Amino acid sequence: MKTQPISRRALAAGLALAPVAGLPALADASELDRLIQAHRLAKAAFDTAVDDLEKIDDAYDDACRDGEHLAPNLMIGGGYDVHRLDRDECRKMANRDYESQRQRLDTLAHIAPDIAEKARAAIDAKEAENMALIDKAFEDEEARKEAFGLAEVQRRWEATNDAEHEAATALCSYQCKTIEEARIRAEYILQTPLIRDDGEGEYLKALLQSFIPAGAGDRGEA
8 A cells, every 4th residue: 555545544434434514506617616526526436445445454354364464584583564564664674683683793703703704694694585585475465465356445545545635636726716715615625634634734735825826936935
């Protein structure tokens, strides 16, 4: 899954699933009407994808055998959950464990450099073996997800997540023509947690920029 999806997924699974109250329509069809409707449709598709992903994700966990999600750590034992972590995270955590062992050889290198060098070579070889096992564990995990149907649902989640984000950005970026349009957009945003509770501030920035007249130029940051 993408990155940041977990926070948006959690928000969508809770607040964002509340129905949006009806808003008064403008006197005549407008670009704002179209943007609001586009976001409603994108949000509905995203909400459905969130539900589908949660259901199949739980079913997948139940179907997998104990330890099937784990990539081993040959240095300290145990393993990494390849279903909940990404490949880079696992490789970095494993590298830290091996690097910690290499650093312990610094003192030995002053006393018995030959022994320390052999130990370092053994650690390096074991780390390379471990990284290969981590890669293999992720390949196996992806194959299981594809066979189970989880990977396809994850791709649909990513697509609807992107589409909802684009629709929200377009709505926030729209330059309202009248005070009434600004009021209607504000009311819609306040009733839509996926936009209103944006933790990154991206929608707020787009919203504020929409009040700057076209052609005014970039005035920089205060």
